[in-house]
Amino acid sequence: MTGNKHTLVALVEDRPGVLNRMASLCRRRGFNIESIAVGHTETPRLSRMTIVVDGTNAMIEQLRKQLDKLVVTMKVSDITSDDMIARELALIKVKANSTTRSEIIQIVDIFRADIVDVAADSVTVEVTGDEEKVESLLSLLHGFGIKEMSRTGRIAMTRGSSSLLGGEKATPARRGLK
Amino acid sequence: MKMTGAQMMLDGLVKEGVEVTFGIQGGKVIPLFDTMPQYPQIHHVLTRHEQGAAHAAEGYARATGKVGVCIATSGPGATNLVTGIADAFLDSVPMVAITGQVNRPDIGKDAFQEVDITGITLPITKHNYLVLETASLPRIVREAFYLARTGRPGPVLIDVPGDVFMEQVEYHYPKEFDLPSYKPTLKGHPAQIKRAAKLINEAKEPVILAGRGIIVSGAYAELKELAEKAQIPIITTLLGISAIPESHILNYDMLGMHGMAYANLATDAADTIIAIGMRFDDRATAKISAFNPHARVVHIDIDPAEIGKNVKVDVPIVGDVKNVLTQLNKVVESNQHVDWIARLDDWRREHPGLDIRDSESVLPQYVVKLIYEVTKGKATIVTGVGQHQMWAAQHYHYDHPNSFITSGGLGTMGYGLPASIGAQMGRPKATVWCLDGDGSFQMTIQELATIQQERLPIKIAIFNNGFLGMVRQWQEMFFGKRYVATPLSGPDFVKVAEAYGIPGAMAKRKEDVVPAIEQAMKEPGPFLIDFRIEPEENVYPMVKLGGSLIELLEGEEIEKGVATP
Ligand SMILES: Cc1ncc(C[n+]2csc(CCOP(=O)(O)OP(=O)(O)O)c2C)c(N)n1
Numbered sequence A: 001m002t003g004n005k006h007t008l009v010a011l012v013e014d015r016p017g018v019l020n021r022m023a024s025l026c027r028r029r030g031f032n033i034e035s036i037a038v039g040h041t042e043t044p045r046l047s048r049m050t051i052v053v054d055g056t057n058a059m060i061e062q063l064r065k066q067l068d069k070l071v072v073t074m075k076v077s078d079i080t081s082d083d084m085i086a087r088e089l090a091l092i093k094v095k096a097n098s099t100t101r102s103e104i105i106q107i108v109d110i111f112r113a114d115i116v117d118v119a120a121d122s123v124t125v126e127v128t129g130d131e132e133k134v135e136s137l138l139s140l141l142h143g144f145g146i147k148e149m150s151r152t153g154r155i156a157m158t159r160g161s162s163s164l165l166g167g168e169k170a171t172p173a174r175r176g177l178k
Numbered sequence B: 001m002k003m004t005g006a007q008m009m010l011d012g013l014v015k016e017g018v019e020v021t022f023g024i025q026g027g028k029v030i031p032l033f034d035t036m037p038q039y040p041q042i043h044h045v046l047t048r049h050e051q052g053a054a055h056a057a058e059g060y061a062r063a064t065g066k067v068g069v070c071i072a073t074s075g076p077g078a079t080n081l082v083t084g085i086a087d088a089f090l091d092s093v094p095m096v097a098i099t100g101q102v103n104r105p106d107i108g109k110d111a112f113q114e115v116d117i118t119g120i121t122l123p124i125t126k127h128n129y130l131v132l133e134t135a136s137l138p139r140i141v142r143e144a145f146y147l148a149r150t151g152r153p154g155p156v157l158i159d160v161p162g163d164v165f166m167e168q169v170e171y172h173y174p175k176e177f178d179l180p181s182y183k184p185t186l187k188g189h190p191a192q193i194k195r196a197a198k199l200i201n202e203a204k205e206p207v208i209l210a211g212r213g214i215i216v217s218g219a220y221a222e223l224k225e226l227a228e229k230a231q232i233p234i235i236t237t238l239l240g241i242s243a244i245p246e247s248h249i250l251n252y253d254m255l256g257m258h259g260m261a262y263a264n265l266a267t268d269a270a271d272t273i274i275a276i277g278m279r280f281d282d283r284a285t286a287k288i289s290a291f292n293p294h295a296r297v298v299h300i301d302i303d304p305a306e307i308g309k310n311v312k313v314d315v316p317i318v319g320d321v322k323n324v325l326t327q328l329n330k331v332v333e334s335n336q337h338v339d340w341i342a343r344l345d346d347w348r349r350e351h352p353g354l355d356i357r358d359s360e361s362v363l364p365q366y367v368v369k370l371i372y373e374v375t376k377g378k379a380t381i382v383t384g385v386g387q388h389q390m391w392a393a394q395h396y397h398y399d400h401p402n403s404f405i406t407s408g409g410l411g412t413m414g415y416g417l418p419a420s421i422g423a424q425m426g427r428p429k430a431t432v433w434c435l436d437g438d439g440s441f442q443m444t445i446q447e448l449a450t451i452q453q454e455r456l457p458i459k460i461a462i463f464n465n466g467f468l469g470m471v472r473q474w475q476e477m478f479f480g481k482r483y484v485a486t487p488l489s490g491p492d493f494v495k496v497a498e499a500y501g502i503p504g505a506m507a508k509r510k511e512d513v514v515p516a517i518e519q520a521m522k523e524p525g526p527f528l529i530d531f532r533i534e535p536e537e538n539v540y541p542m543v544k545l546g547g548s549l550i551e552l553l554e555g556e557e558i559e560k561g562v563a564t565p
Helices: A018-028 A057-069 A101-110 A131-142 B005-015 B027-038 B050-064 B076-090 B134-149 B162-166 B190-202 B212-217 B220-230 B261-269 B321-331 B338-350 B364-374 B387-395 B416-426 B438-443 B445-454 B469-478 B493-499 B510-522
Strands: A004-013 A033-040 A046-055 A073-078 A084-095 A114-119 A122-129 A146-151 A155-158 B002-004 B020-023 B043-046 B068-072 B095-101 B127-130 B155-161 B168-170 B206-210 B234-236 B251-254 B272-276 B296-301 B315-318 B380-383 B432-437 B459-464 B504-507 B527-532
Touching: A004 A018, A004 A057, A004 A155, A018 A033, A018 A046, A018 A057, A046 A057, A046 A155, A057 A073, A084 A131, A101 A114, A101 A122, A101 A131, A122 A131, A131 A146, B002 B005, B005 B027, B005 B134, B005 B162, B020 B050, B020 B416, B027 B068, B027 B095, B027 B155, B027 B162, B043 B445, B050 B068, B050 B076, B050 B095, B050 B416, B050 B445, B068 B076, B076 B095, B076 B155, B095 B134, B095 B162, B127 B134, B134 B155, B134 B168, B155 B162, B190 B272, B190 B296, B190 B315, B190 B321, B206 B220, B206 B261, B212 B220, B212 B321, B220 B321, B234 B261, B251 B261, B251 B387, B261 B338, B296 B321, B364 B387, B364 B432, B364 B459, B364 B510, B380 B387, B380 B416, B387 B432, B387 B459, B387 B469, B416 B432, B416 B438, B416 B445, B432 B438, B438 B445, B438 B459, B445 B493, B459 B493, B459 B510, B493 B504, B493 B527, B504 B510, B510 B527
Parallel strands: B020 B043, B020 B068, B068 B095, B095 B155, B127 B155, B206 B234, B206 B272, B234 B251, B272 B296, B296 B315, B380 B432, B432 B459, B459 B527, B504 B527
Antiparallel strands: A004 A046, A004 A073, A033 A046, A084 A122, A084 A146, A084 A155, A114 A122, B002 B168
């Protein structure tokens, strides 16, 4: 049962308990969520979730359908093989002293990341990008000592003018807002 | 007009056409029950356990096609419903469960009899609601009934805090409601219909696998038309029994774990499988990796998530099966499969499966057969879970639509008696027989009091083998005949019935069987028969442990010592 990482995006009703329903379903059907990110969308009543989960194509298609079946979900799409923009944000608190600080700043500059806080013995770096970028920055910062880190998990969107609810990929039977 | 939450709830039930509810009250739902006399259109049946209420609601729903309603108080009342809700979820039974909850200010404080029932039932309901705003109650009631009965039916739970039942707010019955993200697909996609028709027209050795979806959507005529037009044998799942009259020439009975050998052989050999309103449950498919790998599969179901879940499908069609079959019947060509059907008939001759051996003792198969004969096949049969359930499925001939009510997906012992209460409430004129095991019966035996109080003329047949029989059969076949914790000493069931005011009889010898059944049929009210059946009788055929559909033990071979399990 070797699979790979899939990115599912879901539009869900913005109501209490919805995240619980989605996460609980993933657990019940035996899926391990790598990351899940939730936030508001362009439509007031809807939230958008990006779920990263491991599995074969067939397994993920089954999960997608099960999630789509929940009464609170408008649409769930597996955009893994689409041309997509995927980003995450990380805050990384790195050990720093007067000798290492400038070296850290150089690295941060190369990655077009930002120093968002400086203390006597640490700097906090904010980086946005795809996971690869975050990972490579992390590996370079590792040598200085990482005190604390927080990552948002992936959020994603397909490129081009199509959108999850109204794009060219839409099929006629697709669910729509009334 | 101002109304209390309780009034709005009951008004909603009346508007949804509810005539009967099942349940038990307690602290948080007393206001609801206190309001019931204002709504005499609704008859409340007081069960003796909330599990019984949930199963009764299921039995009612399955007998009528309407939404079954059960009511329980917060905490233990709500948790007692859980088994029945799970059962309804797995068998796609339309149900609305109403539970009381602690008052809104107390939620989350571990108040007396507080339990997070929406959390608990999250994975076993189609949807659930915790009502936090009294004004939203009417909309929630409408949505709940709509969700429960449309699409793939299922249970919906509404959890109502006690203070919501008591609060008065302005009442507006919602004419419209908005479930923007719930739009079941009802019509089959025309392109898929065409592809399916092509596949069916090309088929040389096709079978139809018919499930409960036929019964839910009432597609009896459409199923028959498809089978007759294209001359395709019909095989049913356990829950598909009575989707087609069993006397129909194209009916080849049930497949699966205890299916008929010819049904299993045909399913295994078919070049085309047309699966309709069934979900390839492992009890139907046996070892899934060995399930007919060469057949082309058309799968029709209203639930897109069922398609491709267990079996690879060549042509999926999502839609209500009645609509889809109507569309399909227009494009499927008349056909003959004479050789193929002759092969099925040969298999049936070689593996009869339903023959009953001669015996002086009371054989369970014989009891079922005689209940069939005495009731002329017109009864609604409700069962518990175990060997007797399988004998009931095999040996009664279901010629009437939707005449077999059993717990399939969850396999819930204790289902029979309360479900037969619901079935009889839903079909007051029908003859309802509850075929139960002595183990299953004792799980919900207290509902005898409900039967007595409601004066329901249910006929109860206990297949008393003094064992948890199905488990004993497994122990015999696969666990070296070590009968650990399966011998079961029951009470004298006839005396128990008598204590509840229900007459009964015991049938110990073969010649007692017919008179007892006839006596039950003559009795205008309920009647119980304690059939002392052959204690170590086994259910055959049976798929070998972990085996494929055609790795079957057919009884005789074992007795003759030809095969070892
Ligand atoms: C609630 C519940 N508990 C346990 C089981 C496991 N189980 C399946 S069949 C069976 C034995 C049933 O015995 P009985 O009702 O006497 O029927 P019989 O098999 O003897 O006909 C058991 C224990 C179950 N299906 N449901």
